[in-house]
Amino acid sequence: MPPEENKNNNISDVNSLRIGIDPVFKGAPVQQKNTTTANIGAGAFNILNNQKYTPSQTAPSPQSIPVTNPNTQKSIVRTYKGDLESAIQNNHLSSINIAIAENQKMHSQIQAEQKQPEPAAPAEYSKNKIIIFISIILIVLGIIGVIVAFIFTSGGGSPVTQVQELPSLITTEHKDELSLNTIPKGKLLETLSAKLNDSQITVNKLYNTYITTGTSTARRLITAGEFVTQTGFNMPDILKRTLLPDYMIGTYSFGKNLPFIIFKTSYFENAYAGMLSWEVNLKKDLLILFKLPGYENGGGLIADLTPTDNKKFEDGVIVNKDVRILRDENNNVILLYGIIDKETIIITVNETAFKEIIDRLNKEKTLKR
Numbered sequence: 257m258p259p260e261e262n263k264n265n266n267i268s269d270v271n272s273l274r275i276g277i278d279p280v281f282k283g284a285p286v287q288q289k290n291t292t293t294a295n296i297g298a299g300a301f302n303i304l305n306n307q308k309y310t311p312s313q314t315a316p317s318p319q320s321i322p323v324t325n326p327n328t329q330k331s332i333v334r335t336y337k338g339d340l341e342s343a344i345q346n347n348h349l350s351s352i353n354i355a356i357a358e359n360q361k362m363h364s365q366i367q368a369e370q371k372q373p374e375p376a377a378p379a380e381y382s383k384n385k386i387i388i389f390i391s392i393i394l395i396v397l398g399i400i401g402v403i404v405a406f407i408f409t410s411g412g413g414s415p416v417t418q419v420q421e422l423p424s425l426i427t428t429e430h431k432d433e434l435s436l437n438t439i440p441k442g443k444l445l446e447t448l449s450a451k452l453n454d455s456q457i458t459v460n461k462l463y464n465t466y467i468t469t470g471t472s473t474a475r476r477l478i479t480a481g482e483f484v485t486q487t488g489f490n491m492p493d494i495l496k497r498t499l500l501p502d503y504m505i506g507t508y509s510f511g512k513n514l515p516f517i518i519f520k521t522s523y524f525e526n527a528y529a530g531m532l533s534w535e536v537n538l539k540k541d542l543l544i545l546f547k548l549p550g551y552e553n554g555g556g557l558i559a560d561l562t563p564t565d566n567k568k569f570e571d572g573v574i575v576n577k578d579v580r581i582l583r584d585e586n587n588n589v590i591l592l593y594g595i596i597d598k599e600t601i602i603i604t605v606n607e608t609a610f611k612e613i614i615d616r617l618n619k620e621k622t623l624k625r
Contacts, residue, residue, distance in 0.1 A: 423477070425504040425518050426616040428464040430457055436469045436478065436486070444486050445544045448505065453547045457509035462612070464506040479503075480519055487545070490537040495530020498523040500599070508609045515546045516604035516613060524598045531580070531593060531601065535569045538603075539582060539591055546605055548590055574607050575614055 424431075432451060439447050448465065457463045467483060468475045480503040484491050500520040507513045521527035534541075543551055572581040572592070579594035593603040596614060604610050 423502070424464055425502060425520075426462070426613065426620055428506060429461040430455075430463040431466065432463070433466045433468055435475070436467065445488075449545050449547060452505070452507045452515040452545070453513050455507070455513065457507065457513060459509050459511070462506060462508050462616070463513075464504060467505070487541075489541045490534070491541075492530045492533040494526050495521075495534060498527045498530065508604075508612050510608050510612075514605050514609035516602065516609050518613065519601040519603075521595075521599050521601060524595065527601060528595055531595065535580065535582075538569075538593075539567075542591065542603070546591070548605070549584055574610050577610075577614065579610070 432455070434448060434451060436444070444467075448467070451465050452463075455463055467478050467486075469478050469482075470476055478486065479501040480499040481496060481501075483503060483505075484496060484499070498521040500522055502520045504518040505516075507515045539548060542548060567582060567584075569580040569582050572579045574592075574594070577594050577596045579592050581589055582591040584590050589606050591603075591605060592607070592610060593601065594610065595601050596617070600617065602610060602613055604613065
């Protein structure tokens with residue numbers, strides 16, 4: 257047989273042997289290309305440091321494979337382990353270099369992942385937009401509110417007058433307001449007398465009448481001094497000058513209406529002396545307001561009441577309080593007054609009303625404590 261023919265037969269035998277002994281790729285034939293050997297080696301070394309692998313020897317061509325006995329031929333199957341060992345030997349690498357290269361590669365991948373920002377979810381992005389929009393609206397509304405408040409407080413708007421609750425010296429169950437703007441001039445005593453004496457009040461209850469002036473939104477109580485002036489009382493100046501602004505006009509219901517007046521004074525000695533001086537005209541001044549006996553006779557009785565009247569005030573004591581009492585011809589009390597402490601004067605028509613007012617004043621003091 258010619259030498260050329262013998263050579264081709266040997267190559268065929270070698271290829272058959274390689275196909276039969278390839279356990280790594282599950283019997284798949286190994287392609288006889290120089291690039292296959294180079295790619296396997298390159299893959300092994302790239303794991304080391306992501307470097308290109310350059311084989312130290314060129315894979316032998318099929319023509320240069322020597323024909324040997326199948327029983328003595330070395331295995332030509334290449335594995336990952338073999339390529340790795342070859343790369344270490346050819347490039348003088350060690351296991352430490354491999355570990356370092358792997359660690360550097362892994363570290364580079366982690367840094368690259370951290371540098372890439374995660375895209376915001378669509379739902380979260382929409383929620384943030386809504387929150388920002390609402391915040392802007394609230395800020396704008398706050399600025400508008402501050403501007404409006406500044407305009408009104410700086411006098412740019414009309415001042416708002418608050419209607420205050422009218423004060424009372426003692427607790428009452430019924431209240432009524434009498435405005436001077438609605439009363440004809442010179443008719444205050446008659447109008448007020450009708451309120452005190454003719455109002456339907458529950459028994460054992462107390463009624464208070466406020467006398468006010470001004471508009472409905474800016475009304476106020478008239479002071480004690482103004483009240484004395486409006487009614488035309490002949491109160492001595494020594495007493496009038498001691499009066500505090502607070503006072504009270506009302507009636508206590510006990511079988512019939514029992515009118516009363518409470519004044520507050522700032523100077524006890526002058527107030528006491530002034531009340532003694534006022535006794536001469538006190539019954540005359542209060543005749544219409546309290547509807548004292550003789551009121552029904554009109555002006556004729558009033559004309560007969562003069563300072564020379566034989567009926568005089570006398571001393572008395574009610575609930576341990578010194579009082580001055582005026583009696584009628586039948587010895588019935590028709591008018592009395594007392595300065596119960598350093599600043600309170602009570603004027604009423606009998607003992608029952610006087611005791612009730614004292615009791616309520618004491619309760620007010622207890623509550624304030």
